[in-house]
Amino acid sequence: MPSRKIYAEYIAFGQSKYYVDSLSENTKRRLRQKVKRGEYLSLAPVGYINDSQNKTVVVDKKQAPVIRKAFELYAQGNQRLEDIGEFLAQHKLVSRTGKRIHISRATFILSNPFYAGLFRYAGEIYEGKHEPIIAKKLFDKVQEVLKQRGRPRHKSKIEPQVFCGLLRCVTCGMMITGEYGVKTQKLQISRTLYSPRKVRRADFLSASKSFFATRLGGLFEYAT
Numbered sequence: 159m160p161s162r163k164i165y166a167e168y169i170a171f172g173q174s175k176y177y178v179d180s181l182s183e184n185t186k187r188r189l190r191q192k193v194k195r196g197e198y199l200s201l202a203p204v205g206y207i208n209d210s211q212n213k214t215v216v217v218d219k220k221q222a223p224v225i226r227k228a229f230e231l232y233a234q235g236n237q238r239l240e241d242i243g244e245f246l247a248q249h250k251l252v253s254r255t256g257k258r259i260h261i262s263r264a265t266f267i268l269s270n271p272f273y274a275g276l277f278r279y280a281g282e283i284y285e286g287k288h289e290p291i292i293a294k295k296l297f298d299k300v301q302e303v304l305k306q307r308g309r310p311r312h313k314s315k316i317e318p319q320v321f322c323g324l325l326r327c328v329t330c331g332m333m334i335t336g337e338y339g340v341k342t343q344k345l346q347i348s349r350t351l352y353s354p355r356k357v358r359r360a361d362f363l364s365a366s367k368s369f370f371a372t373r374l375g376g377l378f379e380y381a382t
Contacts, residue, residue: 193279196287203272204251204259205291215288222291224249225273229292232268233299235306239264268300 189199202208202215205225209216228245231237239261246252246259253259259267267273274297275290276283 193284196285198272198277198286198288199279201254202288203270204253204267205273206288215286217289217291221251224251225267226291228264229268229273229296229300232303233296235303239268239307242268265304269304271297273297 192199197213198215205218205221206215207218224246228242231245232239232242242264243259243261246264251259253263271277271283272286272288273291274294275286275288276294277286278284
């Protein structure tokens with residue numbers, strides 16, 4: 159009967175799905191066990207070599223000193239990511255595809271805990287069995303520098319701007335104040351926009367009025 163055939167197919171489909179799900183879960187379980195043992199499951203980063211014979215990751219004796227020096231340079235706080243990329247290029251250290259290491263790749267290297275003996279897996283950090291190239295203290299210092307360099311630099315909102323409290327709009331009679339803003343497109347542009355608003359007089363009214371009179375002509379009049 160058709161109903162029995164459909165029922166048999168449904169049972170077969172359920173068994174197949176159970177088998178696939180079980181196989182997937184067993185695979186994930188084995189991978190988690192390997193990770194907990196400190197075994198790295200992916201391609202080793204620049205500075206290391208995958209030893210296929212022993213199924214381990216070993217230090218690249220030629221590249222490791224260059225990687226270590228790059229961390230030490232950036233930890234000083236006076237080097238840009240462009241400088242690190244240039245340093246790596248000078249020592250002929252390139253990506254696995256043979257391309258020069260640019261800013262994004264330099265950032266990846268400097269933020270990769272693998273070089274300190276750790277590695278990321280499924281959003282978590284694990285201790286690896288591989289030999290670290292740098293000390294954990296050096297790695298943490300580099301992360302601090304990366305974090306500080308990544309913060310946008312802008313003026314304090316309460317910092318007085320030029321013209322504040324010094325000029326008044328001849329059209330509406332309101333005081334001139336400035337707003338600092340940052341606009342990011344292809345380049346990050348910082349600018350101060352001036353508009354007439356009712357604000358308190360700034361501390362620098364003693365600035366040269368003749369200078370502004372010469373530059374701005376009759377557009378504004380001094381606030382008195």
